[in-house]
Amino acid sequence: MLKLYFGVARANFLSLTLVCICLAASYGWLMTGQLVWPELALVLAVALAAHISVNALNEYFDFRSGLDYLTEKTPFSGGSGTLLKYPDQAWQALVVGLVTLALVILGGLGLIAIQGWQLLWIGLPGVVIIYAYTQHINRSPLLCLLAPGVGFGLLMTLGASWVFSDQLDAGSWSLAVITALLVSNLLLLNQFPDVEADRQVGRCNYPILWGRRVSAWIFSGLLAVSYLVLVVAVWQQWLAVTSLLGLISLPLALVLMRGVILRADDLKALVPFMGLNILLCHLYPLLLAGGLVWAGN
Numbered sequence: 001m002l003k004l005y006f007g008v009a010r011a012n013f014l015s016l017t018l019v020c021i022c023l024a025a026s027y028g029w030l031m032t033g034q035l036v037w038p039e040l041a042l043v044l045a046v047a048l049a050a051h052i053s054v055n056a057l058n059e060y061f062d063f064r065s066g067l068d069y070l071t072e073k074t075p076f077s078g079g080s081g082t083l084l085k086y087p088d089q090a091w092q093a094l095v096v097g098l099v100t101l102a103l104v105i106l107g108g109l110g111l112i113a114i115q116g117w118q119l120l121w122i123g124l125p126g127v128v129i130i131y132a133y134t135q136h137i138n139r140s141p142l143l144c145l146l147a148p149g150v151g152f153g154l155l156m157t158l159g160a161s162w163v164f165s166d167q168l169d170a171g172s173w174s175l176a177v178i179t180a181l182l183v184s185n186l187l188l189l190n191q192f193p194d195v196e197a198d199r200q201v202g203r204c205n206y207p208i209l210w211g212r213r214v215s216a217w218i219f220s221g222l223l224a225v226s227y228l229v230l231v232v233a234v235w236q237q238w239l240a241v242t243s244l245l246g247l248i249s250l251p252l253a254l255v256l257m258r259g260v261i262l263r264a265d266d267l268k269a270l271v272p273f274m275g276l277n278i279l280l281c282h283l284y285p286l287l288l289a290g291g292l293v294w295a296g297n
Helices: 002-009 015-032 037-065 087-115 117-132 141-165 170-190 192-200 212-235 241-262 267-296
Strands: none
Touching: 002 037, 002 087, 015 037, 015 141, 015 170, 015 267, 037 087, 037 117, 037 141, 087 117, 087 141, 117 141, 141 170, 170 192, 170 212, 170 267, 192 212, 192 267, 212 241, 241 267
16 A cells, blocks of 8 residues: 555655755755754645645546556656556545645645745645646646746745745745746656647647647756856855856756757657756755855855
């Protein structure tokens, strides 16, 4: 049974949430000189519950729509395939998704009690995105592109920074935008192998609408903008100059952009670059976090 729960939660991908909270905590520590550990634990719990909820609901709805039977899975896309092994237990994925969503709401109310009602501006859109992502958002190319980045960047990372630093300033927005661009790109590239299957169940994203080659240029453009945001943020003194530590990941990004553009339609050759993209989505924010800690010291 644990295999079922870990599978629908996609436990091996939850590290992205840890990276987002690490980045936010580093900024909060830089700005205030301290971290309140009970707050950190609550924020992390809410963030993990949100990630598990969207994953579990995605597993359930993709199984019910028949998409799981159509998708050609890669190590990085196409779902976990857990419910194909336990088809009579699909209802448990729905339970996991709804229970963790309830925990997000309860934990969010606790954070609102600490931070103030204004946190609802982040909490309410987050709940909507979690529930609507698979069934509704995936049918709009623009929303499908933006929603993952909004969820992990402009809601999770920015919201956590707000709680840890007790302010929303240009620095925290810069970090949130960088994270948003990286995570939207992560989901965009992971859509490349699923074009035919997604089309059959009524989804519509940019790889379906405009093709993989055009989407590869969108991917490269968003990635380039993420580094531009970093440079501008340091230039404007919104972020400490040590945040330029994030530029260490730029050579990896250049290799990734070139590979995605050249191999957009060669799905077997694209798989290693999907893995490279996941690595970049972890390395770049962690380097930023290291730069923030360095500035604090």
